[in-house]
Amino acid sequence: MKAAVLNQIPGHLEIEEVSIGSPGPREVLVKTVAAGLCHSDLHFMEGTYTTDVPAVLGHESAGIVEAVGSMVSYVEPGDHVITCLAAFCGHCEDCLGGHPARCQRKGADLVRGPGEPSRLTRGDEDLGQFLHCSSFAEQLLVHEHALVKIRKDMPLEKAALIGCGVTTGLGAVFRTARVDPGSDVVVIGCGGIGLSAIQGARIAGANKIIAVDMNSPKLELAQSLGATHVINASDTDPVKAVREMTDGGARFTFEAIGLKQTAEQAFQMLRVGGQATVIGLIPLGTNVEVHGVELVNEKILTGSNMGSTQFRTDMPRYVDMYIDGRLKLDEMISGTIRLEDINEGFAAMKTGTVARQIITF
Ligand SMILES: NC(=O)c1ccc[n+]([C@@H]2O[C@H](COP(=O)([O-])OP(=O)(O)OC[C@H]3O[C@@H](n4cnc5c(N)ncnc54)[C@H](O)[C@@H]3O)[C@@H](O)[C@H]2O)c1
Ligand SMILES: [Zn+2]
Ligand SMILES: [Zn+2]
Structure with missing residues (x-):
């Protein structure tokens, strides 16, 4: 599949052919429909923040479930979902205390172990998964705790905005x-x-x-x-x-x-x-x-942090607010672009003149 890879920091994104695994027991494979450009991606590209590279960037997306792991009962193929970096383990003090966005266990519990193959690869090389998502790619392979199911009458290119910016x-x-x-x-x-x-x-x-x-x-x-x-x-x-x-x-x-x-x-x-x-x-x-x-x-x-979100509860509510007209999302989209135009999109973001730009796949 095609994906936007950050190979060095600071650096631009390169559109490359990469491979994605099949779902492990608690993982979900999603066909990406839309992904938003957020300034947080740009901070990592510019080096004001760091992450392991090479990595597929992007963390604000919505799509359609293609396949689920053997233990996943929350979603099934065909379901519409929004991904979220505020993935939660579900059993730590913060998650159980009603603050899943503070979960500190996601780096241990929601990623693949050292002995397992990476979710994203390029030839023999492992690629980093950015903020539990890596949305600038034609497909996503995420832990089931990094997504929420939404109603099917919600346009997915609007839903993508809810994945980070709107919820935050x-x-x-x-x-x-x-x-x-x-x-x-x-x-x-x-x-x-x-x-x-x-x-x-x-x-x-x-x-x-x-x-x-x-x-x-x-x-x-x-x-x-x-x-x-x-x-x-x-x-x-x-x-x-x-x-x-x-x-x-x-x-x-x-x-x-x-x-x-x-x-x-x-x-x-x-x-x-x-x-x-x-x-x-x-x-x-x-x-x-x-x-x-x-x-x-x-x-x-x-x-x-991510609007202190409880995203499994919050995001479906925000979808309802859009459908009933209280939350305006169409007006926030400055432009729809192709994955190939992603660097131009971030250059426009730097000028401060655009609101949200959305990649559609
Ligand atoms: N805390 C979180 O969980 C979280 C989540 C998402 C994004 N963020 C962060 O939120 C910030 C905003 O993200 P965004 O995607 O909306 O960015 P953006 O680049 O789209 O918007 C920034 C806006 O600030 C304006 N601006 C720049 N300098 C200014 C100044 N000195 N005075 C007044 N206005 C100024 C720009 O004109 C622009 O409209 C980024 O730092 C991003 O990383 C944080
Ligand atoms: Zn963001
Ligand atoms: Zn937790």
Whole structure:
């Protein structure tokens, strides 16, 4: 099958012919229908984060089950599924405590053992499986705990967005921060993640929803998805502007870029007792600083991993929200591209001008 392989870090993706195994007892083989480009893939290509290479990248996808292992009863061939990197072991303290996205056992329990053949290979060489998915490929072979079954009337190219970006943004609002109706919300960064957080704030009934970005068309898109106010950070100090708009600071802020500066801005924008949630992946080794005295004002700085998702529950709900019109996904897709155009897609992402780009297979 064709797949986009990262051979070195930093590096571009190369479209290559690779092999995929057949399902082990708890594994599922999926025909990939669509895969989204997320900035997290780009962080690994650029080397702000690292992974074992060579590896097939991609982690936001939806498809149709082709075959299942002998112990799998949750799905069967023909089922429609969304994959998710927040795979869960199902028996650790975090999973059983209601926080499967925190599961630390997935690296041990959900991958193949050292003596077993790799799920993905190129000739005699093993290929890494990126974030339990490797979505930039015509097929996926994943542990059954890395996917969720969805209704068949959900278009799969829209469903793919829910595999990472949408769930992360909505979950950061619903599950990590638990935004309550009537509170003021700021979202810094209007890519796929930030636009989803804006939609989450709208669905949660927030009062002011202030979108911050440096790209005007992105701010217009943010308004169409629920932002009530916008700030262009290329010509306006966003901290000062938010303080003025909210009478001293917002109750909830979300950073959806992955920069030290914007994470610090998210904290500086808070009112007394407010909470800043950093969703963006800040480069490894970078510290984020706050004024110590502000902590006495009971301000909280935290992060969100995949929107603290319980994805087997959350994703089917988000599918329902799309079908009934509350969650807008068509508007978030800037373009549909071919696997062969993936590097151009990431180059466009770097400019900050696109929302989500989807590869269809
Ligand atoms: N925590 C998680 O589980 C998780 C999950 C998915 C993605 N992420 C991370 O979330 C971040 C956002 O991902 P994305 O795919 O939406 O990215 P993206 O590149 O599509 O969007 C980023 C947006 O930020 C804007 N921007 C850049 N610099 C800015 C600045 N200084 N001020 C204001 N706006 C600025 C850009 O114009 C762009 O609209 C990335 O760091 C990604 O790795 C985290
Ligand atoms: Zn992602
Ligand atoms: Zn677990």
